[in-house]
Amino acid sequence: MNRNAAEYRIVIGLEVHVQLKTETKLFCRCSTRFGQPPNSQVCPVCLGLPGALPVLNAHAIELACRAGAALSCTLADFTKWDRKNYFYPDLPKGYQTSQYDLPICAGGYVDIPITPSANPPGSHNVTKRIRLVRAHLEEDAGKSMHDEHSSRADSKIDLNRAGTPLLEIVSEPDLSSAEEAKTYLSELRLLMVYLGISDGNMQEGSLRADANVNLHIAQGDQWIATPIVEVKNLNSFRSVERAIEFETARQQSEFLRTGLAKGQAPKQTRGWNDVLGQTELQREKEEEADYRYFPCPDLVPVRLTELQKRNAHEQATQTPTQYRKELIDKHELKTTDAEILIQQGKPVVEYFLDSIRAGAPAKRMAAWMLQDVLRTLNDRSIGIELYPVSPKSMAQLLGAIEQGRVDTSQAKQAMAKLLEDPNLSVDAAIESLGIVRVDASQIENLCKELLAENADVIEKVKAGNHKAVAALVGQAKKKNRNADPRMVQEICLSLIAQMP
Amino acid sequence: MNQPSKILSLTALGQQLRSGAITCRELIESQLAKVQRSNSSINALVSIDPESALAKADAIDRKLQDRQSLGALAGIPIAVKDNLCTRLGVTSCGSRMLKDFRSPYDAHVIEKLHEHDAIVFGKTNLDEFAMGGSTETSIFGPAHNPWDLERTCGGSSGGSAAAVAAGLVPASLGTDTGGSIRQPAAFCGLCGLKPTYGRVSRWGLVSYASSLDVAGVFAHSIQDIALVLQSIAGHDPRDSTCLPHEVPDYTSFVRNFEQIRSTRIGVIRQQIDSPGLDPSIRRSILEAIETYKNLGAQIVDIDMPHSKYCIATYYIIAPCEASSNLARYDGVHYGFRSKRPEASVLDRMIEQTRSEGFGPEVRRRILLGTYALSAGYYDAYYVQALRVRRLIRQDYDEAFAKVDVLLGPTTPNTAFKIGEKINDPIQLYLQDLFTVGANLAGVPAISIPIGHSPEGLPIGMQLQAPPLGEAKLLAIAEAYHQHVDYQPMVPPSFQAPVS
């Protein structure tokens, strides 16, 4: 038997739990706000008290439909709620209300950009389609907080999160590297955030992934699949990437050691330990856990209307992909520049587009966004909504450059003034630099003066070297510091052209 | 044997309170005295708070004096089954699991009683988590039938029935999942209504089987039933399965019972011919049919081909839902928690808590349901039961295309002796033979007293109507009682002493 398992493919499917951006929980009116004192956002329903009954939050359905539309899923005509029964301390009812056989969204896909290293040389903007199995709604559990240090191993439970709406998006095993998995998660997050479906806050657990990972290892002319491992608790892009890298190495060496293929070893559930950088065995089972799913008799099935579906599609248009197209195709941004803006989020992109709508030239605006605006946002740790310069002012300032009224360095000085004093107008900012408008006749007199003093320049231009006029700019500036260099050059050239 | 004496109806009591013939305090004090005297022999009420009842009575009296407007149930003491959540006192469900559980909120029906100025007068005994037909599985011990203390008052709402039958309260609330109001009503000589599924909100009704549970009413007369139903029925956004339909004026329908003379009444052949049916019950039912004929009703034989599957279907669906509904009682968040040393480990704690906290009947149904929902059995049991349930509903639809109501016995037998069937679950389950159909189909059904057996035990007749057909159902029942000049009776041993 050939155990030189050098050649292998990685097969990954992700289950991503997206916390929906609803004000209240999925089946009660409790707030979903993060970071509140433990058990301060609870009621008889989410505490699972005797006699309490769930009532569906319609906004969660709306957001799930929007997500489904954005992911090109088929939105169900009829969807229902099922109970997933298991005992766990942070699951107060002893079951999780979820969707089993009739999820709200079926099929669909996410197109992810493939990184250049994975691309054939010379190709650009290649995407890979990651198919989805389904997306369904379910309620989140509470949070157990184990005090391992206490001698009694005390556990506390916070049920603020219990009942928060989650959309579980299940992919086909179409991902074939740790990097792809990370990109997929990142694309998914971007999409959810752009469409207002989730706040996408990774630190607060708004996006959590489980990965199903195994290898297909080359053996002669066959590919042998290793046992599938489910890795839980992947709460950051980095941990998705690291966990899969770790699993790849672990499964490869495990296969070398045991030779066990899929079906010959029990399915493992492993948890990702971010501190130690390793996956750890949680459960090993011959069979699937039996959750005894059955339709929840306390809730009524949901029938999606054509209107609901149409609305979902209408609200799912402003996707990162659409914005990318607009930036690259319409405004001719470089792919990499466009991507930087896209990754900043929709408000930044909208700021950019608003500035262009107000008349800012696209390429110059892009340069200013990437260099100045983003730096300021970063330095001040603020979002674009707190950026002191409005898109309209931005457009005016960049317009002043285009008109030759200021040069770039002057514009940057004006910008600094605007950042300090948001009430300042662009004109006032420019004028405060001591820059006043010099009219064309003044410049013409200045040019005549200069040409009279520089016969050699006239000779050179007449000989065909138009660039020679550049030598006059410095002198012009000395005579009048507000003289616009481009204007000086243009006027000098035309004066020379008129000479006999 | 003394002739049972007449009893005061809720409607009449209301008139006396309003007219000032009695004060609410007098009424409550006299009812508290009855409780003092009688409750220990029937074990109907498991908790009562005299102080708060009297305080409420005084408040009602003040309002009456000030001629303030008052609700339809003003000053009327109403006992409620102990699986209906009340802010006041304990909501035990008759279980060790919730023996000390205090609900932070009132059930919808309790809110409604308060809204209509009723006095919530104690909590009544029941089979543990409403699972049983004899109120024998309660942690508080069995409730006894006021007509014969050696006999059961039925169940699971046995305490609510016994309390009304013994005259402790003029009306009470129970819950009905498979007959838990109608069978005790039949055993105790009362009217007991199970409304249409969803007609009354389940908010705060501790779930046994969510798709079957509904709260309902016990009283001596149809008029009283109508009055209480009027107060508790209607839409509640907190229960997704609650129906949004307008609540008709049930009391005026009942007053206009004459209009139902030309009604069509279906008789379910399978029930009348049932070999297990007590001959004295069969005789009484046949007499009742004659009475309706004399009233001008048209009697139609109805075939319900799937009725023989009702019990089997019920005893799959109800335990399946129960196994999940009762999963929340794990000792983690509230309620009983095992104190055994092995319970220091989480899994063992949950196991031990549930083994000790639940009685044998509840454990049996949880195990049945867990089994039936398990992988590999789900299709054969649960899915099959849902299929049969649809067929049973279809039977009802077809029947109600032909007739206005269905008539038959409520129970196959009169009240049996305490201890007689408790060790034979199958025998006990067969008690539900005629009643579970209405729960599976979600239709309203009422049991009304139509006489006594040779041993002097009450006999009940069940009438069933199409969904939301309560008004007609009550009117047709009232027509019978009017025609036979029915007088509600107090069992001999509970007649008030001559003062």
Ligand SMILES: [Zn+2]
């Ligand atoms: Zn809540």
